[in-house]
Amino acid sequence: MARVKGGVVSKKRRNKVLSLAKGFRHNNKSKFKLAKVTLLHAGNNAFNDRRKKKGVFRRLWQTRINAQVRQFGISYSKFIDGLTKNNIQIDRKILSQLSQENPNVVEKIVKEVK
Numbered sequence: 001m002a003r004v005k006g007g008v009v010s011k012k013r014r015n016k017v018l019s020l021a022k023g024f025r026h027n028n029k030s031k032f033k034l035a036k037v038t039l040l041h042a043g044n045n046a047f048n049d050r051r052k053k054k055g056v057f058r059r060l061w062q063t064r065i066n067a068q069v070r071q072f073g074i075s076y077s078k079f080i081d082g083l084t085k086n087n088i089q090i091d092r093k094i095l096s097q098l099s100q101e102n103p104n105v106v107e108k109i110v111k112e113v114k
Helices: 005-018 032-070 074-086 090-103 105-111
Strands: none
Touching: 005 105, 032 074, 032 090, 032 105, 074 105, 090 105
């Protein structure tokens, strides 16, 4: 059986890995072995962080809402409790956007809750 030389395919694979590793620091961008391992870890972190992002944004919305409703003398937890008791169904994302763009609308909602 004839010998098969895999130089072209191997080089193509190595170049693909190194091109994906562009922007990494130190030897992780130029050495194939290190770049391969770093890409593996980067992929895992990207996968996990896509799931964490949802919680990060929720905490951001809560912080913004809290900052807005504190101006009217009510805490975040009491505000959310008042929303549920008054059956006002606005999610935190929309409340956060309203607090940034239309604070007067949030003021009306706070008065409704109080």
